[in-house]
Amino acid sequence: MATVRKRNGKWQAQVRRSGHPSRARSFITKPEAQRWIRDVEAELDAAEAQPVTSAQAGAKLLASTTIADLLTRYRDTVTPRKRGHIPEINRLNAFLGQPWASLPLSDATPQVFSRYRDHRAGQVSPGTIIRELGLLRSVFETAQNEWDVPLTANPVAKVRKPTAPEGRTRRLAEGxxxxxxxxxxxxxxxxxxxxxxxxxxxxxxxxxxxxxxxxxxxxxxxxxxxxxxxxxxxxxxxxxxxxxxxxxxxxxxxxxxxxxxxxxxxxxxxxxxxxxxxxxxxxxxxxxxxxxxxxxxxxxxxxxxxxxxxxxxxxxxxxxxxxxxxxxxxxxxxxxxxxxxxxxxxxxxxxxxx
Structure with a gap:
């Protein structure tokens, strides 16, 4: 939408269009303002006529898709095929309650999950953290390899895992x-x-x-x-x-x-x-x-x-x-x-x- 109005002795022209930042400028005469509006609209029309590159489409998808979207899709389509699906569903549902689940994929960095790892360290055992990180890594790998989500890298792959606990040595004692x-x-x-x-x-x-x-x-x-x-x-x-x-x-x-x-x-x-x-x-x-x-x-x-x-x-x-x-x-x-x-x-x- 374009508007021209007179204010303080000058003609103010403004162009607004969805998906583009608003642009405005002041002119001495009204024809100059109208000519500028036509130039700006022609420029926007030309930009919109250009085909969207794969990089631009990928960036848009990452910005509009959240981590929760991946977790939900994995829970509903991949996990049910596993034998131990019930504990995994519970774990995925717990992930959905985390603050970082609402982040767009464009903000899903290793630092996000490193902070989560450190937070969990005070709540659960290292073995539990290792299993949680393994599940998150699997979710992102599936998104990359099977769902064509244009992630440049798996954000969990570079997250350092805690030291694995020693295997249990528990055997039956006498009696x-x-x-x-x-x-x-x-x-x-x-x-x-x-x-x-x-x-x-x-x-x-x-x-x-x-x-x-x-x-x-x-x-x-x-x-x-x-x-x-x-x-x-x-x-x-x-x-x-x-x-x-x-x-x-x-x-x-x-x-x-x-x-x-x-x-x-x-x-x-x-x-x-x-x-x-x-x-x-x-x-x-x-x-x-x-x-x-x-x-x-x-x-x-x-x-x-x-x-x-x-x-x-x-x-x-x-x-x-x-x-x-x-x-x-x-x-x-x-x-x-x-x-x-x-x-x-x-x-x-x-x-x-x-």
Whole structure:
């Protein structure tokens, strides 16, 4: 819109157009003002007729798209396809409540997430921060690679992660297993006793235990197939005689033959039963409260090595494809190694005996 008006003895011309800054100038005569308006409008028309470059379009998209837009799209389209989608949805929803979520992508710099990292350091563990930064990095990578968002760089990629905590070395202390098995055999959660024992005998994760179907178990040959694993790679594991005995007992329990799964329990109910079991066990073993069900997998893998199984054999059972991760789950008891050394004569000892 263009206007011409007389003020203080001069003609004031002004041109306003959406998407452009307002421009104004004063002239002695009205024709001069009108001519200037026509020149300015012609200049604006020519500018608008020019094709928008990809750089300009990209800059406009980054300025009009917020971090929250990416988080929401990732939550609604990518996360539901993941097995652990519920915790990730909760984490993404928490991100949406952060002040930086409303920032346009043009302002999404590494410094934004560095400040967030430092803020979280006083609230959660380093492991949690590492997982949060990993999720944010995945969101931006997906936007770059799959959604054609013209980000010049991933703003989270350059953010320094806190030092990762050392892997847990928690194993069952003397008497702790008995303290767990006693309360797990009481009431409506007697299935928990079998779940605890099978976790130690097989090294299976909680989710793997809850997904086992009777059709996956071959008690005749002592093999169990785990079709759904954390790594999405199925595996067949050999069963110990004790594991076979536990499964046979579960199979022969009243009503078991009518069930598809070995453990017909929801994850939340399982976790609640586990916490209650630990609370009862803590009366005689106070330190047991810090035991996690996943620690039983550590216990199992460590026992496999103490039995003399090779690394390849243990990996076959546990499903580890990265030997570094396998060794993180391995916490051998020095006492077991001492006993092994004392029952095996060394070459030097044999020479001395000769």
């Amino acid at each position: 702790e297993l008995d303290s767990l098995l006693k309360p797990s055999s009481i009431g409506r959660t007697i299935w928990l006793r079998a779940a605890i024992q099978l976790a130690i005998e097989t090294g299976m994760r909680r989710g793997e235990l809850l997904n086992v179907r009777w059709s996956d178990v071959d008690l005749r040959v002592g093999l169990l197939t785990i079709p759904r694993t954390k790594t999405d790679i199925s595996r067949r594991i050999p069963l110990t005689s004790k594991a076979v005995s536990i499964l046979m007992e579960l199979r022969d329990a009243p009503g078991a033959r009518n069930e598809e799964r070995v453990f017909c329990v929801k994850p939340d109910a399982f976790q609640l039963a586990w916490q209650r079991c630990k609370l009862r066990a803590s009366r005689s073993q106070p330190d047991i409260l810090d035991l996690r069900f996943h620690d039983l997998r550590h216990e199992a893998v460590s026992r496999f090595f103490e039995l003399g199984l090779s690394t390849a054999e243990v990996a076959l059972i546990s499903g580890h494809r990265d030997m570094r991760m396998l060794f993180r789950y391995t916490h051998l008891k020095p006492e077991a190694i001492v006993a092994k050394l004392q029952t095996t004569s060394t070459p030097l000892a044999r020479n001395q005996q000769q």
